[in-house]
Amino acid sequence: MMNDKLRxxxxxxxxxxxxxxxxxxxxxxxxxxxxxxIGNNSVSLNTSEExxxxxxxxxxxxxxxxxxxxxxxASTEELFDIILKVSEKAANSAEMDFEPVLTVIxxxxxxxxxxxxxxxxxxxxxxxxVYSSIFKSVGEDYNYSGSWSSGSTETFSxxxxxxxxxxxxxxxxxxxxxxxxxxxxxxxxSWQTGWKAGDIKAETTVEEFKAILPTYENHAGxxxxxxxxKVVLGSQAVGELMSMAVWSACAGRxxxxxxxxxxxxxxxxxxxxxxxxxxxxxxxxxxxxxxxSDSGMLxxxxxxxxxxxxxxLLYDRNTASKYGKKPTPNAGCLVMQPGSxxxxxxxxxxxxxxxxxxxxxxxxxxxxxxxxxxxxxxxFSAVLVEKGKIVSPxxxxxxxxxxxxIFGNVLEISSKTTSVNTSNTYGRRNPSAVSVPTWMLVDDVxxxxxxxxx
Amino acid sequence: MSIFSELKEAVTRxxxxxxxxxxxxxxxRWYQDDSSEMLVLLDGNLEGNDTxxxxxxxxxxxxxxxxxxxxxxxxxxxxxxxxxAMANAVSASKLVKVRLDMGSKLGHTGSYTSPHQVDPIDVSxxxxxxxxxxxxxxxxxxxxxxRMLRVQFQRMIIHFWSSEGTYTMKKxxxxxxxxxxxxxxxxxxxxxxxxxxxxxxxxxxGWEMLTNPALWSGHAERIKKELKEVxxxxxxxxxxxxxxxLPGQGHLQVHETIGHPLELDRILGYELSYAGGSFVNxxxxxxxxxxxxxxxxxxxxxxxxxxxxxxxxxxxTPERDYxxxxxxxxxxxxxxxxxxxxxxxxxxxxxxxxSGGASRSxxxxxxxxxxxxxxxxxxxxxxxxxxxxxxxxDGIIVDNPTSWxxxxxxxxxxxxxxxxxxxxxxxxxxxxxxxxxQGHTVEFYNNLSAVGDKSTWVVEQVENCGKGEPNQVMELxxxxxxxxxDNVISGERK
Numbered sequence: 012m013m014n015d016k017l018r019x020x021x022x023x024x025x026x027x028x029x030x031x032x033x034x035x036x037x038x039x040x041x042x043x044x045x046x047x048x049i050g051n052n053s054v055s056l057n058t059s060e061e062x063x064x065x066x067x068x069x070x071x072x073x074x075x076x077x078x079x080x081x082x083x084x085a086s087t088e089e090l091f092d093i094i095l096k097v098s099e100k101a102a103n104s105a106e107m108d109f110e111p112v113l114t115v116i117x118x119x120x121x122x123x124x125x126x127x128x129x130x131x132x133x134x135x136x137x138x139x140x141v142y143s144s145i146f147k148s149v150g151e152d153y154n155y156s157g158s159w160s161s162g163s164t165e166t167f168s169x170x171x172x173x174x175x176x177x178x179x180x181x182x183x184x185x186x187x188x189x190x191x192x193x194x195x196x197x198x199x200x201s202w203q204t205g206w207k208a209g210d211i212k213a214e215t216t217v218e219e220f221k222a223i224l225p226t227y228e229n230h231a232g233x234x235x236x237x238x239x240x241k242v243v244l245g246s247q248a249v250g251e252l253m254s255m256a257v258w259s260a261c262a263g264r265x266x267x268x269x270x271x272x273x274x275x276x277x278x279x280x281x282x283x284x285x286x287x288x289x290x291x292x293x294x295x296x297x298x299x300x301x302x303x304s305d306s307g308m309l310x311x312x313x314x315x316x317x318x319x320x321x322x323x324l325l326y327d328r329n330t331a332s333k334y335g336k337k338p339t340p341n342a343g344c345l346v347m348q349p350g351s352x353x354x355x356x357x358x359x360x361x362x363x364x365x366x367x368x369x370x371x372x373x374x375x376x377x378x379x380x381x382x383x384x385x386x387x388x389x390x391f392s393a394v395l396v397e398k399g400k401i402v403s404p405x406x407x408x409x410x411x412x413x414x415x416x417i418f419g420n421v422l423e424i425s426s427k428t429t430s431v432n433t434s435n436t437y438g439r440r441n442p443s444a445v446s447v448p449t450w451m452l453v454d455d456v457x458x459x460x461x462x463x464x465x
Numbered sequence: 466m467s468i469f470s471e472l473k474e475a476v477t478r479x480x481x482x483x484x485x486x487x488x489x490x491x492x493x494r495w496y497q498d499d500s501s502e503m504l505v506l507l508d509g510n511l512e513g514n515d516t517x518x519x520x521x522x523x524x525x526x527x528x529x530x531x532x533x534x535x536x537x538x539x540x541x542x543x544x545x546x547x548x549x550a551m552a553n554a555v556s557a558s559k560l561v562k563v564r565l566d567m568g569s570k571l572g573h574t575g576s577y578t579s580p581h582q583v584d585p586i587d588v589s590x591x592x593x594x595x596x597x598x599x600x601x602x603x604x605x606x607x608x609x610x611x612r613m614l615r616v617q618f619q620r621m622i623i624h625f626w627s628s629e630g631t632y633t634m635k636k637x638x639x640x641x642x643x644x645x646x647x648x649x650x651x652x653x654x655x656x657x658x659x660x661x662x663x664x665x666x667x668x669x670x671g672w673e674m675l676t677n678p679a680l681w682s683g684h685a686e687r688i689k690k691e692l693k694e695v696x697x698x699x700x701x702x703x704x705x706x707x708x709x710x711l712p713g714q715g716h717l718q719v720h721e722t723i724g725h726p727l728e729l730d731r732i733l734g735y736e737l738s739y740a741g742g743s744f745v746n747x748x749x750x751x752x753x754x755x756x757x758x759x760x761x762x763x764x765x766x767x768x769x770x771x772x773x774x775x776x777x778x779x780x781x782t783p784e785r786d787y788x789x790x791x792x793x794x795x796x797x798x799x800x801x802x803x804x805x806x807x808x809x810x811x812x813x814x815x816x817x818x819x820s821g822g823a824s825r826s827x828x829x830x831x832x833x834x835x836x837x838x839x840x841x842x843x844x845x846x847x848x849x850x851x852x853x854x855x856x857x858x859d860g861i862i863v864d865n866p867t868s869w870x871x872x873x874x875x876x877x878x879x880x881x882x883x884x885x886x887x888x889x890x891x892x893x894x895x896x897x898x899x900x901x902x903q904g905h906t907v908e909f910y911n912n913l914s915a916v917g918d919k920s921t922w923v924v925e926q927v928e929n930c931g932k933g934e935p936n937q938v939m940e941l942x943x944x945x946x947x948x949x950x951d952n953v954i955s956g957e958r959k
Contacts, residue, residue, distance in 0.1 A: 048735075049738070050730075050734055050736075051734050053561040054531055055532065056532050056934075057533050057554065057556055058553060058832055058935065059553060060535070061536075061537065062830055076514045078516045078517065079515075079516075079517040079518075080517070081517065081520070081538055082518075083538060083539050105510075105511040105594045108509070136556055139559055139560045154734060157738045158739065160935070188738070189737045198873075200738075268610075269610065269653075269655060274655075329512070373872070374870045374871050378868040378899075379899060381653070387870050388873065388877070390741075409870075409903070436934060436936045437938060457958065459879075459957075462877045464876060
């Protein structure tokens, strides 16, 4: 945990900058990260990193510059020297046709409601024991791989706009285990997420694997012919699709630049099925908290899609300045509201002859953002379901469709929600998650290709 | 005592300490300087003016057949960094089925500096901005809705020590650049044409690379002309036809469907939970007909100027020029020392004789993994692009990706491209928009029907290849000629 000396040092550098007339923001980011990677039933990497970064932004009229310093800083003077260099960089920059805006922190914030000391200092041996337990319980003849990232993120931000600050500390973890049959080559996966040490449970993964294993063990793969299908998308697939669909629809910069699939739409237009509602909701316990927007406002719950209608555009401070709009107090915490369907998707499809269940979509990309066309392929535990019974695993199948078709042809949505961890570990630790229904049944989904293998 | 001398003393002392504590192997990378700069000019506005400086130590210990890794940005923290790496290795060794082994190598010393005339990090911001503004002006037209220029410069000074007595020092310089022009077509869809800075194979990697008009900025007029043609073009219709890939597209095809499936850690299953696996297995080498006889693929390729050229890999192994695919047959892959040791152990025979020098890490705080270096399709004997067009009855020529999506074992793929030129009976007939194509990797490469000669060969740069957990971004290159594939499904099914 950062000490008072560090806070004093950062505040002191801010004051020196302000005295010189420099408009600056200073963001301290400290991570304590651990990741255990599993491959071939072994720990293939056991790694820990403790890193401190200082991000500095300086605005000079219509010019700006930013700099990130990774490393320890010993004094206010040392930090101020860096601010002076960034200030010089901003001064030598080029004027823009709009005025960049300095973050103005609305009020002091001290937040650590999602911090767990036990997770921050989790003994790697705990992870090793959980994986070992899964291997033994499900069967050691299978090939297992996976990863378990855990750690803490601590940030402290100030700007020269006022004396307010925000201090935020949280813990997070993301667990994954993949089971692969060594000869038949199919793969099953289990994901878990949370911010407390006890959130990840071996038995959860064991139960998931044991529930689907007989289908995979006893049936050959089914090759899906290209065509339109009823598809149940699992939570990982819904989370990724919803995130891509909503960001390419509702990000203010994307909309203003006419880049997204809602470029010709206006607020209030019906763009998706009436059962689809998505909020930017920092209050949900299923996402990782974010106390301030990038403009410094305390975050609030904002509607983005309301009963299928285009309900909101999100503006960061500079996009707002460029396009003459007000910045929005958004958190970037997407929450898709549940429906009224049963918790178990098999109950929902009892009366349907043939449905594909696709829990996750691998390597999704957007060939045409103007039309909202995406493509990606099925992976992990995907099955063919007939009249509510799992019939067979399916080979790797490609979906190439449009966001407004997928979220426009919704037939039913689960009444149960779950958290999908969307964090990556590129660069700094930056936990993020979305809350989505556990499944969504969609009509007329385009399957455009299928491999001869899993 | 200089910082280098202090670090060297502390690192070598700790390496000896780890060996004394039972480590099979220990290495350490000190990034003395890892500086980068990114400038983004959007519609003439310098919206991105970002720099970063990183410095620190990464330590890797092999104990009981398992890796432990730790990193610190505190140069006063060397002893405890080694201790944490050892503790992680000891902890990992409790759950190991196949015990890793680095084999044994004699220590060596060496150094490498990327060829460059002017270190781009040292060029003044005003000179950079002036240059970008001139390029931006050459892209500006009333009908162009968005103009985006992005340049990135890197300078890394990396010292490496191992318990075998190896010491290497690298100074790596990279220069990347992209320009993109966007405009709305007749259906209000945003279309784009772009150009990425490419390498002169015997050129240099400094500021001078960016300012050579032939490599980047001189293409502004061409991409404007082509974008205008796309705006009024009909959409590519779904069907099966020949597809000719220009290097701007072909390099990504190679990257995704030859480079990634041939990373040995991926073949052995160490990427399953993130990037995926590979349809290639240890029995494939020497047997799998990956492509037609026209397909010859090399690693590294002795390309002097490329981000995939770095002298020594993250284990101190010198870069090595060798074939991955020989006349269509898979013969080798991208390897590091521990992975070839495990592969040979698993296969019960010597599948691989020596490391391919492909162990790389993106930063001091990431452990090395198997990565691409330069993965290249070697020039063929089918002449120029014009010669290949003349032999094409029904096809399209495509350039530059808009999207890429690959199956988890790299067995199938879908690419979207910026532009297509229709070819009928040996002639280009018209431009088409929204082109895409898809295929199954082995079938696709076995339908390789023409490979352009040296005049069509271009070394393209990739600065954002993602892999590994914790995630790592890596820079590399692909030398690729014009390549033609027959019987390819292209366009989108209605």
